[in-house]
Amino acid sequence: MSAPDYGQAFALWRADAGTDWDAYTHHAFVEGLRDGSLPQACYLQYLRQDYVFLIHFARAWALAAAKAGTLDELAAVSATVHALVHVEMPLHVQTCAAHGIDRATLEATPEATGNLAYTRYVLEAGYSGDFLDLMAALAPCVLGYGEIGARLAGNTGPYADWCATYGGIEYQTLCRDVGALIDGALLRRLGPGWTDLPRAEELQARFATATQLEIGFWDMAQNPAIE
Amino acid sequence: MSAPDYGQAFALWRADAGTDWDAYTHHAFVEGLRDGSLPQACYLQYLRQDYVFLIHFARAWALAAAKAGTLDELAAVSATVHALVHVEMPLHVQTCAAHGIDRATLEATPEATGNLAYTRYVLEAGYSGDFLDLMAALAPCVLGYGEIGARLAGNTGPYADWCATYGGIEYQTLCRDVGALIDGALLRRLGPGWTDLPRAEELQARFATATQLEIGFWDMAQNPAIE
Amino acid sequence: MSAPDYGQAFALWRADAGTDWDAYTHHAFVEGLRDGSLPQACYLQYLRQDYVFLIHFARAWALAAAKAGTLDELAAVSATVHALVHVEMPLHVQTCAAHGIDRATLEATPEATGNLAYTRYVLEAGYSGDFLDLMAALAPCVLGYGEIGARLAGNTGPYADWCATYGGIEYQTLCRDVGALIDGALLRRLGPGWTDLPRAEELQARFATATQLEIGFWDMAQNPAIE
Amino acid sequence: MSAPDYGQAFALWRADAGTDWDAYTHHAFVEGLRDGSLPQACYLQYLRQDYVFLIHFARAWALAAAKAGTLDELAAVSATVHALVHVEMPLHVQTCAAHGIDRATLEATPEATGNLAYTRYVLEAGYSGDFLDLMAALAPCVLGYGEIGARLAGNTGPYADWCATYGGIEYQTLCRDVGALIDGALLRRLGPGWTDLPRAEELQARFATATQLEIGFWDMAQNPAIE
Numbered sequence: 001m002s003a004p005d006y007g008q009a010f011a012l013w014r015a016d017a018g019t020d021w022d023a024y025t026h027h028a029f030v031e032g033l034r035d036g037s038l039p040q041a042c043y044l045q046y047l048r049q050d051y052v053f054l055i056h057f058a059r060a061w062a063l064a065a066a067k068a069g070t071l072d073e074l075a076a077v078s079a080t081v082h083a084l085v086h087v088e089m090p091l092h093v094q095t096c097a098a099h100g101i102d103r104a105t106l107e108a109t110p111e112a113t114g115n116l117a118y119t120r121y122v123l124e125a126g127y128s129g130d131f132l133d134l135m136a137a138l139a140p141c142v143l144g145y146g147e148i149g150a151r152l153a154g155n156t157g158p159y160a161d162w163c164a165t166y167g168g169i170e171y172q173t174l175c176r177d178v179g180a181l182i183d184g185a186l187l188r189r190l191g192p193g194w195t196d197l198p199r200a201e202e203l204q205a206r207f208a209t210a211t212q213l214e215i216g217f218w219d220m221a222q223n224p225a226i227e
Numbered sequence: 228m229s230a231p232d233y234g235q236a237f238a239l240w241r242a243d244a245g246t247d248w249d250a251y252t253h254h255a256f257v258e259g260l261r262d263g264s265l266p267q268a269c270y271l272q273y274l275r276q277d278y279v280f281l282i283h284f285a286r287a288w289a290l291a292a293a294k295a296g297t298l299d300e301l302a303a304v305s306a307t308v309h310a311l312v313h314v315e316m317p318l319h320v321q322t323c324a325a326h327g328i329d330r331a332t333l334e335a336t337p338e339a340t341g342n343l344a345y346t347r348y349v350l351e352a353g354y355s356g357d358f359l360d361l362m363a364a365l366a367p368c369v370l371g372y373g374e375i376g377a378r379l380a381g382n383t384g385p386y387a388d389w390c391a392t393y394g395g396i397e398y399q400t401l402c403r404d405v406g407a408l409i410d411g412a413l414l415r416r417l418g419p420g421w422t423d424l425p426r427a428e429e430l431q432a433r434f435a436t437a438t439q440l441e442i443g444f445w446d447m448a449q450n451p452a453i454e
Numbered sequence: 455m456s457a458p459d460y461g462q463a464f465a466l467w468r469a470d471a472g473t474d475w476d477a478y479t480h481h482a483f484v485e486g487l488r489d490g491s492l493p494q495a496c497y498l499q500y501l502r503q504d505y506v507f508l509i510h511f512a513r514a515w516a517l518a519a520a521k522a523g524t525l526d527e528l529a530a531v532s533a534t535v536h537a538l539v540h541v542e543m544p545l546h547v548q549t550c551a552a553h554g555i556d557r558a559t560l561e562a563t564p565e566a567t568g569n570l571a572y573t574r575y576v577l578e579a580g581y582s583g584d585f586l587d588l589m590a591a592l593a594p595c596v597l598g599y600g601e602i603g604a605r606l607a608g609n610t611g612p613y614a615d616w617c618a619t620y621g622g623i624e625y626q627t628l629c630r631d632v633g634a635l636i637d638g639a640l641l642r643r644l645g646p647g648w649t650d651l652p653r654a655e656e657l658q659a660r661f662a663t664a665t666q667l668e669i670g671f672w673d674m675a676q677n678p679a680i681e
Numbered sequence: 682m683s684a685p686d687y688g689q690a691f692a693l694w695r696a697d698a699g700t701d702w703d704a705y706t707h708h709a710f711v712e713g714l715r716d717g718s719l720p721q722a723c724y725l726q727y728l729r730q731d732y733v734f735l736i737h738f739a740r741a742w743a744l745a746a747a748k749a750g751t752l753d754e755l756a757a758v759s760a761t762v763h764a765l766v767h768v769e770m771p772l773h774v775q776t777c778a779a780h781g782i783d784r785a786t787l788e789a790t791p792e793a794t795g796n797l798a799y800t801r802y803v804l805e806a807g808y809s810g811d812f813l814d815l816m817a818a819l820a821p822c823v824l825g826y827g828e829i830g831a832r833l834a835g836n837t838g839p840y841a842d843w844c845a846t847y848g849g850i851e852y853q854t855l856c857r858d859v860g861a862l863i864d865g866a867l868l869r870r871l872g873p874g875w876t877d878l879p880r881a882e883e884l885q886a887r888f889a890t891a892t893q894l895e896i897g898f899w900d901m902a903q904n905p906a907i908e
Contacts, residue, residue, distance in 0.1 A: 055298055058305070059809075062292030065308060066350075067582050069656075071282055071334075075312050078285070081292060082309040085302050107298075113897060116890075117798030120805040123293075127808035128521050128740075130584040190644075191651045199643050202523075209797075216794060286582075294809050296883075340670060343663075344571030351574040354581035355513075355748050357811040417871075418878045426870050429750075436570075443567060509752055512759070519743030519762060520804075525736055525788075529766050532739070535746060536763040539756050561752075577747075 004150045004172070006143050007179030009186055012195060013139065013207040020211045024140070025148050027218040036157030040099075043159070046221035047096050048109040053217070054092060056119035058084040060126055060138060067131045069188065076181050083174075095161070114220035118213035125206055132189060132199075135182045136206035140214050146175035231377045231399070233370050234406030236413055239422060240366065240434040247438045251367070252375050256445040263384030267326075270386070272451035274323050275336040280444070281319060283346035285311040287353055287365060294358045296415065303408050310401075322388070341447035345440035352433055359416060359426075362409045363433035367441050373402030458604045458626070460597050461633030463640055466649060467593065467661035474665045478594070479602050481672040490611030494553075497613070499678035501550050502563040507671070508546060510573035512538040514580055514592060521585045523642065530635050537628075549615070568674035572667035579660055586643060586653075589636045590660035594668050600629030685831045685853070687824050688860030690867055693876060694820065694888040701892045705821070706829050710899040717838030721780075724840070727902035728777050729790040734898070735773060737800035739765040741807055741819060748812040750869065757862050764855075776842070795901035799894035806887055813870060813880075816863045817887035821895050827856030 003014055014021050029046070032038025061081045068074040096106055126134035149166025165171060186194050194200055230241055241248050256273070259265025288308045295301040323333055353361035376393025392398060413421050421427055457468055468475050483500070486492025515535045522528035550560055580588035603620025619625060640648050648654055684695055695702050710727070713719025742762045749755035777787055807815035830847025846852060867875050875881055 055301065058301060059293045059295065062289045062301075062305060062308070065289030065312075066286045066293060068286065071312075071316070074282065074285060074289075075316075078289060078305075078308050078312045081289070081305050082313075085292075085298075085305045086309075089298070089302075113795075113798055113894075116802060117794055120801040121797060123805045124801040124808065127581075127805065128584075130582075130587070133584070189651075189653050189656070191653075197643075197645045197651075199645075202643070213794075340571055340667075341567075343575060344567055347574040347578040348570060351577045351581065354578065354808075355811075357809075357814070360811070416878075416880050416883070418880075424870075424872045424878075426872075429870070440567075509755065512755060513747045513749065516743045516746030516755075516759060516762070520740045520747060522740065525766075525770070528736065528739060528743075529770075532743060532759075532762050532766045535743070535759050536767075539746075539752075539759045540763075543752065543756075 004147055004175065005179075006146060006175050007183045009136075009182045009203075010139060010143050010179050013136065013204055014143075016204050017140075017208050017211045020208065020215065021144075024211050024214045024218070025144055025151075027215060027222075029218040029222045030148055030152075032222075033159040033162055034152050034155060034157070036159065038159065040158075041224060042222055044099060044101065045224035047092070047099060048101060048106060049112055049115050049217070049221060051089075051092055051096065051106045052109050052111050053115055053119060054084065054089055056123065057138075057141065058089070060119070060122045060134065063123065063126045064131060064134045064138070067126065067134065069131060069185070073131070073181065073185060076177065080174075080178070112220045114213075114216040118210070118217055121213055122210060129202075129206075131185060132203055133206055135185060136203040137210045139178070139182060139207055140210040142178050143175050144211070144214060146172060231374055231402065232406075233373060233402050234410040236363075236409045236430075237366060237370050237406050240363065240431055241370075243431050244367075244435050244438045247435065247442065248371075251438050251441045251445070252371055252378075254442060254445040254449075256449045257375055257379075259449075260386040260389055261379050261382060261384075263386065265386065267385075268451060269449055271326055271328065273448035274319070274326060275328060275333060276339055276342045276444070276448060278316075278319055278323065278333045279336050279338050280342055280346060281311065281316055283350065284365075284368065285316070287346070287349045287361065290350065290353045291358060291361045291365070294353065294361065296358060296412070300358070300408070300412060303404065307401075307405070339447045341440075341443040345437070345444055348440055349437060356429075356433075358412060359430055360433055362412060363430040364437045366405070366409060366434055367437040369405050370402050371438070371441060373399060458601055458629065459633075460600060460629050461637045463590075463636045463657075464593060464597050464633050467590065467658055468597075470658050471594075471662050471665045474662065474669065475598075478665050478668045478672070479598055479605075481669060481676075483672040483676045484602055484606075486676075487613040487616055488606050488609060488611070490613065492613065494612075495678060496676055498553055498555065500675035501546070501553060502555060502560060503566055503569050503671075503675060505543075505546055505550065505560045506563050506565050507569055507573060508538065508543055510577065511592075511595065512543070514573070514576045514588065517577065517580045518585060518588045518592070521580065521588065523585060523639070527585070527635070527639060530631065534628075534632070566674045568667075568670040572664070572671055575667055576664060583656075583660075585639060586657055587660055589639060590657040591664045593632070593636060593661055594664040596632050597629055598665070598668060600626060685828055685856065686860075687827060687856050688864040690817075690863045690884075691820060691824050691860050694817065694885055695824075697885050698821075698889050698892045701889065701896065702825075705892050705895045705899070706825055706832075708896060708899040708903075710903045711829055711833075713903075714840040714843060715833050715836060715838070717840060719840065721839075722905060723903055725780055725782065726905035728773070728780060729782060729787060730793055730796050730898070730902060732773055732777065732787045733790050733792050734796055734800060735765065735770055737804065738819075738822065739770070741800070741803045741815065744804065744807045745812060745815045745819070748807065748815065750812060750866070754812070754862070754866060757858065761855075761859070793901045795894075795897040799891070799898055802894055803891060810883075810887075812866060813884055814887055816866060817884040818891045820859070820863060820888055821891040823859050824856055825892070825895060827853060 003011065029038060029042065058081055061077060061084060065074055065077040065081060068077055093103055093106065122137040125137040145166045149163065149171055152163035153167025155163035190197060190199060230238065256265065256269065285308055288304060288311060292301055292304040292308060295304055320330055320333065349364040352364040372393045376390065376398055379390035380394025382390035417424060417426060457465065483492060483496065512535055515531060515538060519528055519531040519535060522531055547557055547560065576591040579591040599620045603617065603625055606617040607621025609617035644651060644653060684692065710719060710723065739762055742758060742765060746755055746758040746762060749758055774784055774787065803818040806818040826847045830844065830852055833844035834848025836844035871878060871880060
């Protein structure tokens with residue numbers, strides 16, 4: 001299956017991430033979601049860690065709003081923050097509740113190192129770098145879930161809901177919007193020839209590192225006992 | 228008229244800011260809004276500068292979201308960012324249009340130094356300090372407008388709309404929410420005796436400096452020719 | 455007199471800043487230093503405000519060290535921080551003492567708004583942007599003093615010491631080093647064609663705004679009564 | 682053996698970190714340094730990763746300089762940055778060369794995840810929090826090496842040099858200075874009763890997490906094949 005069309009930067013960075021991109025988007029955890037073979041204990045570990053992850057991820061998007069260069073960028077990014085905090089988080093809490101994890105348990109989740117490594121890498125990339133560094137570090141999560149969702153859409157196993165969420169039209173639209181935001185931000189700052197600049201290599205490296213940290217996140221969720 | 232009840236920290240910081248607080252909330256510009264004597268040229272200068280101000284102010288609130296310590300803080304702050312960017316900014320653009328200032332003109336507004344000084348002070352306070360520094364630096368604008376609005380509510384002159392907006396129940400509720408957010412954030416980090424800590428003096432100084440910068444903002448709007 | 459050779463970016467940004475650059479480097483305050491006509495009260499006001507300025511300026515250079523992209527950049531920048539804090543600050547304290555301003559008085563200096571506006575602009579540029587934004591915002595102070603010093607070197611009036619410091623070989627070498635640091639940083643990130651990128655306009659705007667804030671700093675020092 | 686006296690905060694945080702502190706300071710890697718049983722491959726892996734670590738660690742100290750609250754704090758912290766970049770780094774490069782690792786090899790070191798997790802955690806703590814958050818996150822490395830060094834001082838095995846460096850009077854003095862810096866910073870901001878504030882728990886958590894990440898760093902160095 002070909003990659004979904006989330007814009008120019010994504011296509012480039014995805015191709016460059018090579019086998020790591022496949023290791024992330026076809027991770028055993030993902031295949032377990034697809035064919036239903038994922039043990040529920042792993043899924044619950046994932047849900048709990050993802051709760052912690054989403055808080056830091058929303059903080060990173062908020063940092064992007066602080067670093068936006070135009071009102072349009074600010075509007076696009078702050079809409080994403082709002083969706084994460086006021087739609088996705090409540091939904092996540094609800095999903096967890098449906099699996100018997102109440103909010104107090106969620107909040108008491110000890111942050112796994114693979115989780116911490118990922119979110120702090122993204123946030124620090126944003127603080128030390130600029131808006132583009134943040135976008136490149138945020139992209140693998142947002143757009144990788146989109147690609148996985150597009151592949152798993154229509155799935156009917158025990159994880160049908162997860163597949164429907166990320167494969168659904170709403171999330172796919174978000175991915176195209178984020179892809180367009182990134183392409184626009186690159187064009188606005190670096191011009192149409194940005195792919196040939198040394199800066200492009202730095203951004204590619206951000207995307208590649210975040211992709212590796214996604215693999216680490218699945219590893220952690222896949223093997224709850226290890227952490 | 229007594230101060231509106233926006234919580235403990237506001238009452239303390241406001242009292243400490245002393246005559247500067249009065250100079251801000253009873254500035255000639257404000258009195259001109261109240262009795263209708265403010266020349267329209269000053270009001271238009273204010274509207275244009277306020278457009279630039281609001282962008283940086285929203286960025287500062289977004290930074291607060293990035294620095295939030297709990298999911299509740301994150302939710303409260305990101306709701307404010309959203310309201311600023313997706314409600315207040317469009318409203319502001321509309322108000323400007325009604326006064327004959329189109330969006331292109333707004334976007335071409337050269338940032339006055341008094342405007343730049345204020346917003347960069349707030350943002351830097353947030354970046355170099357923590358969530359509390361940011362709250363203390365953001366408070367004079369949010370809550371001072373609330374206090375002015377409460378006093379000017381029901382005004383019928385040429386600036387009746389401005390008075391109705393900030394004196395209205397929606398904005399007054401926002402002020403009480405922000406006051407509660409600040410009090411909660413202080414309590415959560417510094418405990419009930421926070422007012423006696425040296426940290427309290429730093430925060431008070433943040434509030435006092437931002438109050439002085441509000442005076443400078445009115446001065447700048449009052450005298451468009453100077454800048 | 456032609457501009458000193460502090461590298462490519464400086465030549466470009468300086469030319470672009472146009473009349474503002476002249477207004478800064480030939481400000482009445484500077485001419486007063488040159489011909490000795492500057493009232494001592496202005497010079498003392500300048501010395502006191504410059505003490506506050508240098509602290510924030512050193513903090514901004516430290517931020518640049520935090521944002522450095524290579525070990526060489528880190529080494530160059532941290533050497534500057536060290537020189538500012540451990541050489542220039544003690545020298546400044548000593549100069550002030552020679553003019554009858556003791557350290558307690560220095561530390562009690564209320565920060566003028568023109569001072570605050572400048573330093574917070576630079577720091578915020580660095581926090582919200584990246585290493586290059588910081589370099590562009592730091593350049594007018596470092597290199598402008600170099601250009602003024604080169605012009606006033608050999609001066610024999612009451613301000614001969616000031617002129618000797620900034621016109622001296624040590625400071626001129628620092629300026630060439632900083633110019634080379636900036637050119638290297640631009641090349642490393644944006645490649646040899648960086649001047650044609652939209653990013654170049656952003657950086658130019660940083661330099662231009664900082665130049666205007668330098669003018670404001672001289673204005674403030676020239677008219678101590680105003681603040 | 683009792684803990685070295687590096688001040689009040691260290692004593693408190695160290696006690697609170699409990700068994701993790703022992704797991705860090707008595708890690709198999711450390712014991713291998715002590716009794717000489719550490720395979721050289723592990724030591725070389727450590728040296729290479731430590732090179733990458735030191736760059737980010739110096740950046741974090743530079744960030745602390747940007748966030749310093751007084752000129753004394755700024756002076757103390759910038760002296761540490763200078764020592765790290767202009768003394769410790771060249772020494773490290775020299776040590777590596779003596780073990781056959783040239784500078785090009787050092788610079789090509791792929792950053793291990795356990796390394797990345799640690800440094801980004803510290804930097805992000807500093808960016809999102811304030812000076813105190815940074816101090817609490819930096820302390821386990823600086824002071825833990827001091828404690829290990831004090832215990833291993835006088836060691837005569839193959840790792841005698843390492844033990845002499847960290848057990849030596851120069852490094853021990855640095856540790857006492859950093860301890861005093863931290864105690865002073867706490868007192869200046871939070872007053873003498875700071876240990877009873879909720880803020881103390883946040884700082885303790887920073888220290889505890891950084892301690893766990895130190896264990897992860899030794900694990901990574903101990904098992905080069907895993908990464």
